[in-house]
Amino acid sequence: MADTSPGFYMAIKKTELYSSLWQSCDELRGGMDASQYKDYVLTMLFMKYVSDKADNDPDFLLEVPKGGSFGDMVALKGDKEIGDKINKIIGALAEENDLKGVIDVADFNDEDKLGKGKEMQDRLSKLVGIFQGLDLGANRAHGDDLLGDAYEFLMRHFATESGKSKGQFYTPAEVSQILAKVVGITKDTSQDLTVYDPTCGSGSLLLKAADQAPRGLTIYGQEMDNATSALARMNMILHDNVDASIWQDNTLSSPQWKEDDGRLKQFDFAVANPPFSFKAWSTGLNPADDEFGRFDYGIPPEKNGDYAFLLHIIKSLKSSGKGAVILPHGVLFRGNVEASIRQNLIKQGYIKGIIGLPANLFYGTGIPACIIVIDKAQASSRAGIFMVDASKGFMKDGNKNRLRAQDIHKIVDIFTHQTPLPGYARMVNYREIEDNDYNLNIPRYIDSTEAEDLHDLTAHMRGGIPDGDIDALSHFWRVFPNLRNTLFKPSDLSGYSHACIEATQVKNTILAHQEFKAFSTSSLRIYDQWEAEHLHRLESIAIDDDAKALIHTLSEDLLTRFAKADLLDKYDIYQLLMEYWKENMQDDVYVITQDGWKAGNELRTLKVAKGEKLKETPDLVINKVKYKSDLIPPSLIVARYFEEQQNTVDALQVKKDEATQAVETYIEENAGDDGLLEEAKNDKEKVTKATVTARLKALKNSLSDDDEIAVLKKCQSLFNKEAAANKAVKEAQTKLDQAVYDKYPELDERQIKELVIEDKWLATIKSDIKAEVERVTQQLANRVKTLEERYAEPLPELTTMVSELAGKVDGHLKKMGVRW
Structure with missing residues (x-):
């Protein structure tokens, strides 16, 4: 143990x-x-x-x-x-x-x-x-x-x-990941290349960027706030980047990093999340006579520093440099001097792409922001700007929005490969941008609005489901070609169909259809092939292995395989694995890479200081000692080795529940105001075994309360049966818990791997994918049901029905003597 x-x-x-x-x-x-x-x-x-x-x-x-x-x-x-x-x-x-x-x-x-x-x-x-x-x-x-x-x-x-006013020291890690990945750092990037953040805050952006290079990068940062720059220094040390250069001062008025001749130092990469629309950006400098020449393309508005930071970054990049900057959407479309700066930058070819992000991601503001990706290396040959509208991909997290792992991966994939995707991303050539007066507002170029679900007046009048609505589900019919004929048949009215299945039976019909079964089987076969490919890799996890490299290999292969799956979104499948990794699997893997598989034999004793509460819920309690397993929950051991004993506990629990129900029912029937258990209630108006016993004792010598005594004795008997049933459950559960406790030190490495890899990890992942398969078909079932119910009763039939019902009501009123 x-x-x-x-x-x-x-x-x-x-x-x-x-x-x-x-x-x-x-x-x-x-x-x-x-x-x-x-x-x-x-x-x-x-x-x-x-x-x-x-x-x-x-x-x-x-x-x-x-x-x-x-x-x-x-x-x-x-x-x-x-x-x-x-x-x-x-x-x-x-x-x-x-x-x-x-x-x-x-x-x-x-x-x-x-x-x-x-x-x-x-x-x-x-x-x-x-x-x-x-x-x-x-x-x-x-x-x-x-x-x-x-x-x-x-x-x-x-x-x-x-809150809003003090949360700007931190860029959400998910956004930092996107900047780090789209800025152009690859596995071939050399360690001696530099990365720079002129408004580095607590340093998270710099660290995420440096992490993209196998051996890191040479880090430079500057931050105006003293306490926040201190956080950045600590952050660098906590991330084993002791040599990172972080300076505290105002970047725009007093840039620290300069060449020997006084020019701004230029870097290979830059990432930044400057304060949005900073009003005091020009304090301490004369933009019209800037010694570094940062404002040659125009001087930003006096009380809005968004472009001041962008121009500083562009000036701080080498001729081959690349940058990624978070700015508010306003920089894409605001007029006057900002329009002139924007036009100059576009003509220079510096802007490689723009990524529109969801609103309410950042802690300092709720407004939507964008990532402007700068690439000086390809500026002269650039013919357009690649735009991505990622504003709709997020999850709610309290009062903020957060990007999911799948959102990050999709953005990075699409942008890195410049892959056009209707309603999401496209390359916009300079001619089109010029025709729009150099306005870069993303909705001008990408329509991400969902089509309206319009009602068909003819169908409402004459009945039938519009074939256009059914055709809109073509991505399902490609996979289920015969299912359409099972669900719909042509009507006498051209262009319309009738439902063949009752709306309430649509889902069951789909699940039972042979084509759905084939789809489900083929989808799970993809998973099974992925599992077979990586089972040995999981079994081979050893001390000092790289856990992050493991999940990268597993998740990327799962994503690649499900790219070929019908109907399923590969990013949704990827998200399932990444969520499970974050919530459970990563802890398990880190334990194994630290302590080895023998950790599966271990149970920690949970102790708590006097006057404090226990922080963790115990997995087992043996002789009043509380234990916690860090790798194998007792339920897995029970399922694999003690199924029969668990069945015994479950059966006894059923009997105990029945006994409890019998007590509650009997009391309910006899404890009303006139009931014979009324006198057996306590101060809280409850009948308990103790109050029943006390009442019986009080009536011991009574000769006139036979009925009440009989009811009390029956109630006492039911309480005794419940107590006996409860005792049986506890004894059986205690015996089972002891058996499980004794099993932990007996587990050999093979058994531990079976429990952790097969019963815990892979069983959970496969179950989640099965649920995703059913969720996709539920979308079809819901849409079919909606269409059937929408056009089930044509207007003439409803009118006739209303008329008939009105006539019946009128007849009943006349019989009652009511006259209009």
């Missing part, structure tokens, strides 16, 4: 780390808002990470001095001067590693934010205790950007809680 000694650590799961980090935020809420307490939480995360990393990695680039480690903080728990002493510990680490002004921004001795005296002492002691319970040095799995992902998790939540 699991080793529960203090020295035993299993790889920490991402979901558990996120939960602990967010709990640390709870300790700080109240005295400050999220835009402030993020500095405390991220500083504590940084201190814990650096200390653990230094303990586990002798080649770690940062030095942890004596008196400057997280361990020194732990020693302060309960100390009356904990706040001041934490500041000194952080200061020691900052001094040793040239991180002054970076990790010492938050004041841990601020009474206004953290409380006075005992309140601060307790709050900071709890905060240190939460991080003390995390072993951030134990995760060595290759490709496991545990801390980087945790940082992203915190930044997203901080941005969400900070």
Whole structure:
């Protein structure tokens, strides 16, 4: 069984780390808002990470001095001067590693934010205790950007809680991924090439871009806000980019990165999410006499800096440079001087493409934005601009919208391969843009509106379903050519058909049809072939394997295979796998790549400090000890090895439920105002076994209440049967739980792999794909049902029916003596 000694650590799961980090935020809420307490939480995360990393990695680039480690903080728990002493510990680490002004921004001795005296002492002691319970040095799995992902998790939540005015320090990770992928960085990109972000915020865009190159890129960033630039520095270190160059100052008025001759330094790649429509962009500079020549194509409006940042980026790119910039949609169509700048940039050929994004993605604003992709290398030969309208692909996430994995992949695929797709993407040549006065508003060039579902007046008048509506389902009829004839037959009226199946039976008819069965079989065969291809790869997962490389291989192959499937959208299938990976499978894989398959034998003992609540739901409770499995839930072991015992528990549970129902029914029949159980109710007007027993005792010597006694004894008997049934269930369940508990250490590696790979991962993925197959056919069934019900009753028949019913009502009223 699991080793529960203090020295035993299993790889920490991402979901558990996120939960602990967010709990640390709870300790700080109240005295400050999220835009402030993020500095405390991220500083504590940084201190814990650096200390653990230094303990586990002798080649770690940062030095942890004596008196400057997280361990020194732990020693302060309960100390009356904990706040001041934490500041000194952080200061020691900052001094040793040239991180002054970076990790010492938050004041841990601020009474206004953290409380006075005992309140601060307790709050900071709890905060240190939460991080003390995390072993951030134990995760060595290759490709496991545990801390980087945790940082992203915190930044997203901080941005969400900070609200509209303070959420601009963070670009959503999904949007960052798109910029990083469309900017032109490939697997062949050299490590010595440079990537630049002039408004880098917390650095997420730079890191996502650098991640696209196999060995990373040389990173340069600048950020105006002091606290946010500090976050960026910490973020770089947490992502193992210690050498990244981040500078704090105003990029437009005081650009830091310059050549020896004073010109702006030029970079290979640039990514940016500048503040939208920044009003004070010209503070500290004279745009008409800009020493760097950034505004040769026009000076942006005095109180709108969108084009100022774009022009700065273009000037900061080499002649072969590429960039991707997030800007509000207004830059595509606003007039006056911005129209002139836009026309000049188009004529220069710098704009390779424009990607329209959904509204409400960003934390600083709800307005829709776009990505402008710059490519100087092909500017002279460019004949048009590739446009993508991705505004409708997203999911709701609280009060914000979020791009799904499938949305990101589709955007990147379509843009990278310049693939035209009706209603989504097309290449727009310069002549067409010129004809539109250089207005780049995407709806001018891509119509993504859905066709109206129009009613047919003739069909309403004369009956029948318009053949045009049926023909509109042609993508289904290509796969189900004979199903159409099963569902519809021609009517006497040319161009119209009649339904052959009752609307309520349409779905069952489709599911039972041989063509649907063939479609379902062929769709699942694609999955089966994918599973067969990768089963050995899954079985071969070993310690230190790259988990992210694994899911990339699995998901890309699944996407490729389902591109050939009928009716199914390959991106929908891809999304199913990526959702399961994010919610469950990635944690499992990271555990295996850290601890090996033996992790399947382990059960963690769940412990909770006095006065605190248990954070996790136990999987098993044996002799009052709570256990959690990190890899194999007990239900999988039960299903494979203890089916008969589970059937016994289920059967006893049915009997217990029947006994409970019998008690409830009997009480309901006899506990009314005049019922014989009325006197057996307690203060809460409930009849219980105890109240029945007490009432019987009270009537022990009574000779005149035979009927009531009989009812009470019957009720008592039913309660006893329920108790016996409940006891039987508990005994059987306890016996089953003990058997499962004993089975964990007995599992060999082959059995663990069967349980995890076949019973858990692959069974879930296949089930999800089966559901997607049925969902697609449900779309057909719903549409057919809608058409049938819409035209089921022609207007003349309805009029006649109304007339007949009106006549009957009139006749009944006359019989009742009512006269009009």
